[in-house]
Amino acid sequence: MRLSLTNEISDLINSYHELNSGPVDELEEEPSPLEFMRYVARNLPFVVRKGASDWAAVKEWNAKYLVDVMGEQLVNVAITPHGNADSVVELEDNSLIFVKPYDTEEPFSKVIKKIQDQERSLSSQEPTRYAQTQNDNLRNEYIQLFSDLPKDVPFARISLQKSPDAINFWLGNSHSTTALHKDNYENIYVQVRGRKHFVLLPPVEGACINEQLIPAATYTPRPTSTSSSTSRSSPTSSRSHSPSLADTGTALDEGLNDLVVSLDEPEENVPFATWDPDLPDQRPTPFSKYSRPLRVTLDEGDMLYLPALWYHKVSQSCSSEGICCAVNYWYDLDFSGSFWSLCSFTRAVGLLTLGRNPQHGEEDDA
Amino acid sequence: MRLSLTNEISDLINSYHELNSGPVDELEEEPSPLEFMRYVARNLPFVVRKGASDWAAVKEWNAKYLVDVMGEQLVNVAITPHGNADSVVELEDNSLIFVKPYDTEEPFSKVIKKIQDQERSLSSQEPTRYAQTQNDNLRNEYIQLFSDLPKDVPFARISLQKSPDAINFWLGNSHSTTALHKDNYENIYVQVRGRKHFVLLPPVEGACINEQLIPAATYTPRPTSTSSSTSRSSPTSSRSHSPSLADTGTALDEGLNDLVVSLDEPEENVPFATWDPDLPDQRPTPFSKYSRPLRVTLDEGDMLYLPALWYHKVSQSCSSEGICCAVNYWYDLDFSGSFWSLCSFTRAVGLLTLGRNPQHGEEDDA
């Protein structure tokens, strides 16, 4: 029985790849609503090279422009020792935790300067900053920048018959990587400055990504008293242990160079991908070897359709100014019809086959 | 393990129904290509009441018109004792066989007269005739009638970016029922005369329909010598055994009133649905109770979109002339993207859970 299910899952992945080969489709120009719906129907990604090149944001934004508009306004920023917001960290005892960034507010001008300084190696001991709140921030804290962007992506709005659930602004540097995860969203992603490198896995590869239920934790500045009941053995990388006290310039930064992992209270376990397609030999499942990750790099002005439920890992390269800046539009996945139900079932069968309990709930929309 | 998979399958079916409730959508008019693609994307059916009412076929066709056009031309006709072309028959020893009709050619004028006479109970001992070749017959043997039909369904052609693989003509009476099965086609079905009653099950209900691998057989006129090495115990209904020799009028009909089941040679097993949503207590699986069949009746001029891979059972009612006549357009399913792969996987897991071998191949496009 178990053996047979193993065959069924490898058949699923392999037959999918036989029917869907090759690189991500590249379109010459924005699709029509009908053309877009054909991609949604097949749950297949595409890139429109230079699809957003006439957007004001793509034409105008640079570090100075952003600072001129946003100034000292406080913005949310994710701070991590290794650029690993929302990621799996292996502790010294080999156990895994899902660690969220230290979330704080800082003046925008400071955030972008820290991002640039780190990229130029002017502040290499400092933690990594990534403005990535994913909470519709362009219609909230970055509202002043939103006038440089379309309110919506017309082909997606007409096709999906809905407005975006969230429109997000992302500002970081090459030190940040977004770990492999999936979202319940149809995603239109536009690169503004610098480049983003996407690794994409289709939903049928759910059994490759080694989803595990792991304790949630949060990076926290080390308390002045060194003993804390909730902090645990630190990541295998010793960086968060470094006793360095860089000159971070303001009192706000106190402790940021010594972020420690604190287990969330009350304890919470979250399901998360623990396999990394870029480190295929670490923590694989018996199915990981069938994965055929698609890779696509977005340049300035490029637009990606990242279909709902695709696993994606995202890393970044900076513009000459030392920033990587993007925006994206998230449209709620349509839960009706067969697709969502079939994907949930496939994920559950994969987990069962790997000896895990599929009733532990869905992965966070991290 | 087995218990858990059982839970996963019932969860799949039940959560699907929570997300997709209610009757088949009814559209006021033909969808646009984009509106159609939204239904294809969700793999959900719809009906357009009177959607084909201005087609020449719907306006013009009646028994006399059809005979005027087709005359004595030989056409293919499926002949069965109980109106059960391509269906599961239970033998006296309770074993099941998949029985195909006796296929022969007769003059069109004779076929339609026999269909009408049987409907009016003028020839009740005769077998049932159904012109249902499903082999693109409107562009072959019924080509003279094809000029009364659109060459294609524009919204489907534009949306799917392909021409129909087959355009079929169906002529029968209320004695014929098409057994529950699925096709790898997007199906646009138009009722011309009489009414068709569809029972529709979504692909996620694959574990409800009790697919089994059963020996294929064909109805065959009883050979003059009564012993035949390939004929087997007859269907539980005794009708095919009846020794009656009705006056069928021509030498061609000899033996047609005594059709016996002959196992195909060489022996072949075919996978087929053995559960009937109209007889839910017979041959259920543990999952059949979760099925929620959708029922829709097509009247003259109505158009149905029957999405690929939906199980459908079809029965019919006649016009006042004693005929039931329809046409349909089959467009190849798009095997790329996630949908086909996920459906095949789900079917295979369902079969495994029921203790069957999923490697026995796909159901015929019967």
Ligand SMILES: O=C(O)CCC(=O)C(=O)O
């Ligand atoms: O740009 C990133 O770092 C991650 C993007 C992402 O995960 C998303 O758009 O869903």
Ligand SMILES: O=C(O)CCC(=O)C(=O)O
């Ligand atoms: O009309 C019928 O009897 C059956 C129709 C059918 O199975 C189909 O159109 O695929």
